[in-house]
Amino acid sequence: MSATEFPRTDRSIVADDGDAYTFCSTCAFSHACLSQGMDKSQLRDLHMLVEHIGPLHAGDHVFREGDPFEAIAAVRAGTVKTYTIDRDGREHVLGFHLPGEVIGLNAIAEDRFPCNAIALDTVTLCRFSFPKISILAARLPRLQQTLFQLLSRDIGTASLLAGDWSADERMAAFLIRLSRRLAARGFSAERFQLTMSRTDIANYLRLAPETVSRVLKRFNDEGLIQVDRREVELADRKRLEDIAGAILQQP
Amino acid sequence: MSATEFPRTDRSIVADDGDAYTFCSTCAFSHACLSQGMDKSQLRDLHMLVEHIGPLHAGDHVFREGDPFEAIAAVRAGTVKTYTIDRDGREHVLGFHLPGEVIGLNAIAEDRFPCNAIALDTVTLCRFSFPKISILAARLPRLQQTLFQLLSRDIGTASLLAGDWSADERMAAFLIRLSRRLAARGFSAERFQLTMSRTDIANYLRLAPETVSRVLKRFNDEGLIQVDRREVELADRKRLEDIAGAILQQP
DNA sequence: CGAACACTTGACAGCCCTCAACGTGAGTGG
DNA sequence: CCACTCACGTTGAGGGCTGTCAAGTGTTCG
Numbered sequence: 015m016s017a018t019e020f021p022r023t024d025r026s027i028v029a030d031d032g033d034a035y036t037f038c039s040t041c042a043f044s045h046a047c048l049s050q051g052m053d054k055s056q057l058r059d060l061h062m063l064v065e066h067i068g069p070l071h072a073g074d075h076v077f078r079e080g081d082p083f084e085a086i087a088a089v090r091a092g093t094v095k096t097y098t099i100d101r102d103g104r105e106h107v108l109g110f111h112l113p114g115e116v117i118g119l120n121a122i123a124e125d126r127f128p129c130n131a132i133a134l135d136t137v138t139l140c141r142f143s144f145p146k147i148s149i150l151a152a153r154l155p156r157l158q159q160t161l162f163q164l165l166s167r168d169i170g171t172a173s174l175l176a177g178d179w180s181a182d183e184r185m186a187a188f189l190i191r192l193s194r195r196l197a198a199r200g201f202s203a204e205r206f207q208l209t210m211s212r213t214d215i216a217n218y219l220r221l222a223p224e225t226v227s228r229v230l231k232r233f234n235d236e237g238l239i240q241v242d243r244r245e246v247e248l249a250d251r252k253r254l255e256d257i258a259g260a261i262l263q264q265p
Numbered sequence: 266m267s268a269t270e271f272p273r274t275d276r277s278i279v280a281d282d283g284d285a286y287t288f289c290s291t292c293a294f295s296h297a298c299l300s301q302g303m304d305k306s307q308l309r310d311l312h313m314l315v316e317h318i319g320p321l322h323a324g325d326h327v328f329r330e331g332d333p334f335e336a337i338a339a340v341r342a343g344t345v346k347t348y349t350i351d352r353d354g355r356e357h358v359l360g361f362h363l364p365g366e367v368i369g370l371n372a373i374a375e376d377r378f379p380c381n382a383i384a385l386d387t388v389t390l391c392r393f394s395f396p397k398i399s400i401l402a403a404r405l406p407r408l409q410q411t412l413f414q415l416l417s418r419d420i421g422t423a424s425l426l427a428g429d430w431s432a433d434e435r436m437a438a439f440l441i442r443l444s445r446r447l448a449a450r451g452f453s454a455e456r457f458q459l460t461m462s463r464t465d466i467a468n469y470l471r472l473a474p475e476t477v478s479r480v481l482k483r484f485n486d487e488g489l490i491q492v493d494r495r496e497v498e499l500a501d502r503k504r505l506e507d508i509a510g511a512i513l514q515q516p
Numbered sequence: 517c518g519a520a521c522a523c524t525t526g527a528c529a530g531c532c533c534t535c536a537a538c539g540t541g542a543g544t545g546g
Numbered sequence: 547c548c549a550c551t552c553a554c555g556t557t558g559a560g561g562g563c564t565g566t567c568a569a570g571t572g573t574t575c576g
Contacts, residue, residue, distance in 0.1 A: 101511045106428055122417035148410065152403045159399065165416035166373035176427040177357055178471035178533095181564070212523065220429035222565050227524055243523090243573090260352045429565095432532070463555060473533050478556055494541085494555085 043088060043116075043142075043160060063146040066090075068138035076117070076131035076139065083121035085141045089113050092137030093209040097217065098129045107218035109171070110134070110210060112195050118144075119165050134209045175219065179261055184219040185229045187258035189239065193248055204251070208244040294339060294367075294393075294411060314397040317341075319389035327368070327382035327390065334372035336394045340364050343388030344460040348468070349380045358469035360422070361385070361461060363446050369395075370416050385460045426470065430512055435470040436480045438509035440490065444499055455502075459495040 067087065070076065076087065076094055094111040108129055111117050121127045122144070151158035175184070197203035208215070212230075216223040233239045238254055240247040248254060255262065318338065321327065327338065327345055345362040359380055362368050372378045373395070402409040426435070448454035459466070463481075467474040484490045489505055491498040499505060506513065 100428075101514055104511075120417055120420040123414045123421060128421060148406070148413070152406060152409060155399070155403060158403060158409070162399070162412070162416065163374045165413065165420065166371055168420045169371040169416065170374060170379060176471070177351075211521095220427070223523080224525085224566085225564060228564095231524080260355075263352055462553095474555080475534085475557085476532060479532095482556080 043157075059150055063143050063150065065141040065143075066138065067141050068136075070133040070137045070139075072133055072135050074133045074137075076133065076137070077127045078130050079127055081127045083118065083125050083127055083144065085143050086116055086118035086121075086147070087139045087141045088116050090138040090140055093134040094131050094137055094139075095134050095210060095214060096129045096131045105217045106220075107214055110192075110214075110218065113199055115195075116164055119168055122165075134214075177261065181219075181221050181225050181229050182257055183261055184221065185226070185233070186238075186254045187261040188215065188219060189246065189248065190251070190254055190258050190262060193251075203248070205245075205247045208246055294408075310401055314394050314401065316392040316394075317389065318392050319387075321384040321388045321390075323384055323386050325384045325388075327384065327388070328378045329381050330378055332378045334369065334376050334378055334395065336392050337367055337369035337372075337398070338390045338392045339367050341389040341391055344385040345382050345388055345390075346385050346461060346465060347380045347382045356468045357471075358465055361443075361465075361469065364450055366446075367415050370419055373416075385465075428512065432470075432472050432476050432480050433508055434512055435472065436477065436484070437489075437505045438512040439466065439470060440497065440499065441502070441505055441509050441513060444502075454499070456496075456498045459497055 065085075067076075068090075070092075079098060089111050091113055094117055096108040096111065096117060098106050098108065100106060108120075111131075117131055118127065120129070147157070147161070151161055179187070193203045193206065196206050210218075212226045213223045215221075216226045219226070221229075230239070230241050233254075234241050238248075238250045238257075240249050316336075318327075319341075321343075330349060340362050342364055345368055347359040347362065347368060349357050349359065351357060359371075362382075368382055369378065371380070398408070398412070402412055430438070444454045444457065447457050461469075463477045464474045466472075467477045470477070472480075481490070481492050484505075485492045489499075489501045489508075491500050
């Protein structure tokens with residue numbers, strides 16, 4: 015069992031501000047960091063409280079359920095899975111987090127992490143001390159607004175999977191949303207690699223792993239996608255979007 | 266069809282600050298409003314931006330999907346249902362909101378309300394202009410923290426119903442959580458009135474109305490509850506909590 | 517090479533949805 | 547006071563989707 019990497023503060027702080035503008039361009043905070051209205055000194059303030067974490071490797075935990083909440087983090091590279099284990103030992107995947115997305119926001123309410131976070135591949139993170147960023151947000155309206163928006167957005171995405179959708183609808187929506195998120199970050203929207211196992215997808219979509227397998231095969235046979243192991247190509251995006259339609263109408 | 270009441274700004278502003286301390290004691294902002302660390306003048310600032318709305322009557326809309334987002338609101342009295350209508354015309358209930366609870370937080374991200382809100386009975390609200398409360402939050406760390414916590418909490422509750430729980434688990438969890446929320450606001454935890462229809466409950470729990478009816482009847486026959494029309498008494502809270510267990514372990 | 521793991525494929529059953537009919541209570545108007 | 551209407555709620559029968567169980571295949575890694 016690997017140690018929890020995230021709460022540690024004795025990690026070396028990578029101060030590679032030199033390429034900060036490059037890797038931050040796709041970050042959730044980029045609007046707050048890079049947009050107009052924030053001068054050099056303010057930008058330095060924000061970069062001052064960023065700690066670069068990693069690289070973590072597949073299976074390393076970013077944080078664990080019950081850990082005291084001290085910071086949120088933006089994924090810089092790789093994929094992070096957040097999940098909980100319920101009373102009966104079943105895993106519930108709350109989400110997969112791609113570069114630019116923020117994890118830990120649901121820990122603010124209780125001051126503890128209500129879930130685990132684990133790296134699915136090689137992951138690097140930007141760690142933001144929450145007390146510090148709160149103080150800074152009081153001086154920077156745009157940053158405060160960004161935080162409010164990030165939190166608000168998570169409420170919406172959390173209720174997205176809550177509906178009583180069919181397995182086909184869930185899977186199609188999963189693929190389309192993943193594709194869109196990857197595209198927004200500069201990756202190919204049509205062809206990509208699933209960084210998570212079938213079981214992870216099943217636990218996220220609240221399906222059985224067998225059902226995930228069957229639906230993917232049927233989508234493949236019907237020409238909607240081409241799937242080989244974890245490689246996926248969206249062959250008929252339009253029909254996929256049509257299947258997922260009712261779910262995707264939500265942002 | 267009734268008009269949307271909420272976005273209007275030409276409503277009479279009820280300035281009954283005289284009993285502000287009374288009705289606000291159970292409000293989500295009470296910690297920010299009434300706790301230490303906020304002096305008289307700051308308290309006045311917060312009360313200044315509160316607009317009292319209502320009374321609305323059963324069937325009146327507080328806001329509608331697509332309305333521009335200008336303000337959040339705390340329920341003072343009554344029950345508000347938030348819901349969406351999907352492409353296929355099916356209603357999805359996002360939540361029932363009791364006195365002291367805040368609605369509209371999921372509108373921040375898109376600057377529009379992503380759902381409808383309707384009064385289930387006679388409802389009064391406190392309306393907080395969001396731009397104004399944001400500015401105030403920058404000056405009052407405690408208020409900022411309260412807002413962050415409210416947003417963060419909603420992420421958790423949104424993912425609560427996302428699991429693939431059985432109808433029994435969902436219903437038990439629904440009753441227990443409703444009971445706890447009512448108790449936290451000074452109402453009886455054991456005996457209460459359902460302000461929503463069976464269909465509303467079904468659309469919230471993602472079940473068919475018939476299933477809701479059947480489960481309630483079985484719970485009644487098994488001595489877990491006593492239900493007569495919309496009157497409910499929790500006869501065996503312990504067993505109910507046991508059934509709901511896996512869901513309730515989340516905050 | 518062998519073991520562990522992820523994934524696939526098939527058979528079967530169970531939960532819950534759908535469809536349908538009926539019962540009940542509140543409100544209305546005569 | 548009663549008949550009527552209408553929405554809401556209950557109850558029953560049947561079927562479909564998807565979970566469970568089981569076995570087999572393929573891949574990775576020691």
